[in-house]
Amino acid sequence: MSAHMRQSIDKESRVTATQAGATRPPKQTVLVADDTPENIDLLGGVLRDHYRVKVATTGERALSIINSDDPPDLVLLDIMMPGMNGYEVCRKIKANPDRCGIPVIFVTAMTSIEDERKGLEVGAVDYITKPISPPIVSARVRTHLALYDQTRELERRVAERTAELLVSRQQIIRRLGVAAEFRDYETGNHIIRMSYYSRLIGAAAGLGEASLDLLFQASSMHDVGKIGVPDSILRKPGALDADEWAVMKRHPQIGAEIIGEHDDPLLESARIIALTHHERFDGTGYPAGLRGHDIPVFGRIVAIADVFDALMNARPYKPAIPLEETVKIMDQSTGTHFDPDLMAAFHRVLDDLARINATYSDEHGRMTDADLPAGS
The missing domain is CATH 3.40.50.2300 (Response regulator)
Incomplete structure (x- = not known):
């Protein structure tokens, strides 16, 4: 060679x-x-x-x-x-x-x-x-390392599957919220805006990450009870009369009944939000007339987010209201409709709320979470 x-x-x-x-x-x-x-x-x-x-x-x-x-x-x-x-x-x-x-x-x-x-x-x-005995030590170490590897791989697969199931469940919840929106605003992005508004306000109020995740996902179901409200009321271009308003005010209870009572934290949070987001801090809201901190914090947060979105965006019965006027109207309801502490949190993230409103404007047509810019 x-x-x-x-x-x-x-x-x-x-x-x-x-x-x-x-x-x-x-x-x-x-x-x-x-x-x-x-x-x-x-x-x-x-x-x-x-x-x-x-x-x-x-x-x-x-x-x-x-x-x-x-x-x-x-x-x-x-x-x-x-x-x-x-x-x-x-x-x-x-x-x-x-x-x-x-x-x-x-x-x-x-x-x-x-x-x-x-x-x-x-x-x-x-x-x-x-x-x-060196052979015994070698054999025992080899065996238990192999078992540990198998355990970790099984845990990884379980975690991966659990994450997939969580995403699927979250998507089902979001789709049910969309079903209610289709009957109310055909091209609206209301529930997407609501999810981000609610999370921003909750974060500014000091909620932990686990609570914020629940709030973000569950808030999309706040108006699912509108599925039980007739189109003639939902889409009426003018003000509702007393009988129509009585029907409309049933949608929180309808939503809670649709979701049902569950041990699952996400579904239970969705039920609480659906039932309490029209309660008012002074006790004059509906359906239960809860007052102050008797209203669950998720309901108090979503109440602020819901009114903010309703004022900022056009509805069949009203045009969109500019940001400055919207904030002025909401400030006048602090302590009556809204929790004062949560309104302070609302003001701390007002610029971010306005950005979400513009990003998910109904003028863009129906959008998805994938359309949200990076860093939002």
Whole structure:
């Protein structure tokens, strides 16, 4: 074989090895927590060819590594350590929702059945006694890492499927809201604007992220009860007479009945909003005449968002009203129709509310969430 051919083969071999290394998954990490250097050296020698090994000589140091941004995939944990012992370390791992899935194997000279029982009770998946057998350590570590990988993959798939179901449910709720809108405003984007208005006001009022997500999704159902109101009333271009108004005022109860009572937080939030968004802070609203903070906060927020949108946009019975005049009208109802604290939150996000109104103007025709600009 010529020197040139050998060089070519060597080069190809190096490239192949580099490519294989690039696609090889990273080594899993095993944390060895033991206060005896000889034990650490022995376990490290068994594991280092196959795993990335981290070391801790105290329980406190072990927890610091476990709770870091780069946690181990498995812990080999001694029981008898200075300060915090292995049992306490394991309890703390299992009490942390973000780290409780990490498998813990006790590796200890405590060999009684009672010791093993206690170790398993505090959350360990296995119990290896000293002096260790390297083949047993290798086999147990390999088995529990494989099981942990399978568990994480299953959890990932469940989370992915749960997210898909949540999106589907949210879309069904949004479509039901759209069904009500089709009977009221044929090309309106009212429910989309309402979702964003409500979230903005809720955020300015200090609601947490979980509540804001519920509010954003559930507010689209606020007027679903209009499905039960005749077209002759919904689409009437002039003012409603007393009998027509009595029918219109039934739509919150109709909406609540359509949604029904549920343990599911999203559907229950939608029911509460449908039922209470026409209550007034001074107790003169409908259907129940609730007063002040007896009105659920979601209902109080959506009441502000609903009136803002009704004033800012044309309806069969009125033209659109400019922003400055809209705000003036709403300010006059602070403390009577609207919660004063929530009106203060409304003012803090007024520019964003106006931007949402313009982005989702009915002049653009019926739109979807995909049409909202990035950063909105």
